[in-house]
Amino acid sequence: MSVKVKACVACQRNGRKTCRRTRLGEPCLKTFPLECVELLQRARATFRSGRTAQEAFRLAQLEALLRMLGEHECDFVEALGRDLHMPRFETIMSELIPVKNEALHAIANLKKWMQPQHVQATTLDESLVVSEPLGVVFIIGAWCSPVQQTLGPLVGAIAAGNCALINPYEHTSHTAELLHRLIPSYLDNECYHVVLAGVNVLDEVVELGFDHVFFIGSRADGNRVAQAAARTLTPVTLVLGGKNPCYVDLQCDLAVTARRIAWARFHNAGQSMAAPDYVLCHADVRERLVQALKCCVMQFYGPDPQESRSFGRMVNPESFNRTRDLLWRSGKVAVGGQVIEAEKYIAPTILTNVVETDAIMQQDVSGPVLPILSVDNVDEAIAFINRQEKPLCMYAYSSDGTVISRLMKETSSGAFCSNDSVLQSMMVALPFGGVGASGMGSHHGRTSFDTFSHRKSCLLRGTRFECVTYLRYPPYEDRNLSLMTWASALSVRTQGWCQLL
Structure with missing residues (x-):
């Protein structure tokens, strides 16, 4: 329930209109599978009524989502500040604006997107591909980017004409509670429901039988979701974490490279699925790169990042402990390394002398730690990358186009970006998703619409050519087979007028 309170400090400082606020910190009751059954039934009944099929309805819901983000910007800033110590700048630029763009x-x-696509299958028929909504979908957001990675997929589900149950991740509880309160005030209450099902019951909810499940998160949780979905033959989209490699070539602008890598790795205290996970570089570049990264940390966060208002914190004690342990068990600290358990604070850290068998190379790094490994050349880098499981993202920094081309073509990843990081995961025109161990399916823009649609093939044929099509019917005659074989061969050469006559 919205209430009138004093404007947030950021709004007062910038002389802007007071934001409408919601209460934060009040406990929201968790949603259990039995409650989800009722919500699923309500959503399915509404979907069958045809409400979501109309373009006007879909546009109205998308416009309402935009209003929610605009009218409650301050609430999102506050919620993400409490969950992740996320700076206001990062909240608006990496959480709110990408969803608005979607x-x-x-x-x-x-x-x-809604118009049927005409296909030239034969000259005798009209052939169409029609995008129809799947039904009721289940969207499970991620904690590391809890607004973008929850509402971004929802945009695609709404645009495609689906109803949805939306499950924000419980680790970012203030943001989850905010979405739980706001969405019913803006979106259709029968079509879209926010549930707060914990990780331990996700598989039970998935087994209720949705028309599609969209999951962003860790491989372990994604594996559980996929197995649960398989038991009801529910199709899934999985965007999973992975160890995203970053190759730094001998030939590159080292100052720009360091800034872009440091920004991507330490943004949101390193809690990003798309950030570079480790760097591969030539030994001759390593020391200069470390020094450049050290300068970037100083420029970005000052002499003591703990005091910086631009640097976040780990989401919870479990994530803090895991990242700290990986840091302490791997390589040598070249920059940073300070930890403060009471604040869930880990300083922006660069590790050198890291080897492939170190603990930090065996798990995803969801924290502000960047390992640097040495390779002798691009061939060794490609071989190293290809020994690992396929990552969500691959990065390459080089002024040599041949090097960029080789890394793009000779490695496999969900996405590739040269001479920058993370941006490819935020562009609505580019599909974003994993491959192999980093997931299946993708989203963003038209791809999201297609992900939440069934592309139905439609052949519209009349009866006036029955004088020819009779050739396919029994009793089968060699003469008829000869005529059909001739017609099929001719059809291939002339762009098709006969498919089984």
Whole structure:
């Protein structure tokens, strides 16, 4: 329930209109599987009524989502500040604006996306591919980017005409509670429901039988979700974490490279699925790169990042302990390394003397720690990358186009970006998703619309050519087979007028 309170400090400082606020910190009751059954039934009944099929309805819901983000910007800043110590700048730039861009892109293109696509299959028929909504989908957001990675997929589900149950991750409890309160005030209460099901019951909820499950998160949780979905033959999209490699070539602008890597790795205290996970570079570059990264940490966060308002904190004690233990068991600290358990604080840290068998190379790094490994050349880097499981993202920094081309073509990853980091995961025109161990399926823009749609093949044929199509019917005659074989061969050469006549 919205209440009137004093404007947030950021709004007062910038002389802007007071934001509408919601109460934060009040406990929200968790949603249990039995409650989800009722919500699923309500959503399915509403979907069958045809409410979501209309373009006007979909546009209205997308516009309402935009209003929610605009009118409650301060609430999102406060919630993410409490969950992740996320700076206001990062909240707006990496959490709110990407979702707004997704919604605006969908609004601008929805009419075109909904139109049937004509296919030239034969000259005798009309062939169409029609995008129809799947039904009721289940969207499970991620804790490391709890607004973008929950509402971003929701945009695609709405645009495609689905109803949805939305499950924000419990680790970012203040953001989850905020979404739980706000969404019913803006979106259709029968079509879209926010549930707060904990990780331990996700598989039970998935087994209720949705028309699609969209999950962003860790491989371990994604594996559980996929297994639960398989038991009801529910299709899934999985965007999973992974060890994203970053190759730094001998030929590159080292100052720019260091800034872009440091920004991507230490943004949100390193809690990002798309950030570079480790660096591979030539030994001749390593010391200069470490010094450049050290300078970037100083420029970004000052002499003591703990005091910086631009640097976040780990999401919970478990994540803090895990990252700290990986840090202490791997390589040598070249920059940072300080930890404060009471604050869940880990300083921006660069590790050198790291080897492939170190603990930090065996697990995803969801924290502000960047290992640097040495390779002799690009061939060794490619071999190293290909020995690992396929990552979600691959990065390459080089001024040599041949090096960039080789890394792009000779490695496999969900996404590739040269001479920058993370940006490819935020562009609505580019599909984003994993491959192999880093997931299946993708989203963003038109790809999200397609992910939450069934592309139905439609052949519209009349009866006026029965004088020819009779050739396919029994009793089978060699003469008829000869005529059909001739017609099929001719059809291939002339762009098709006969498919089984």
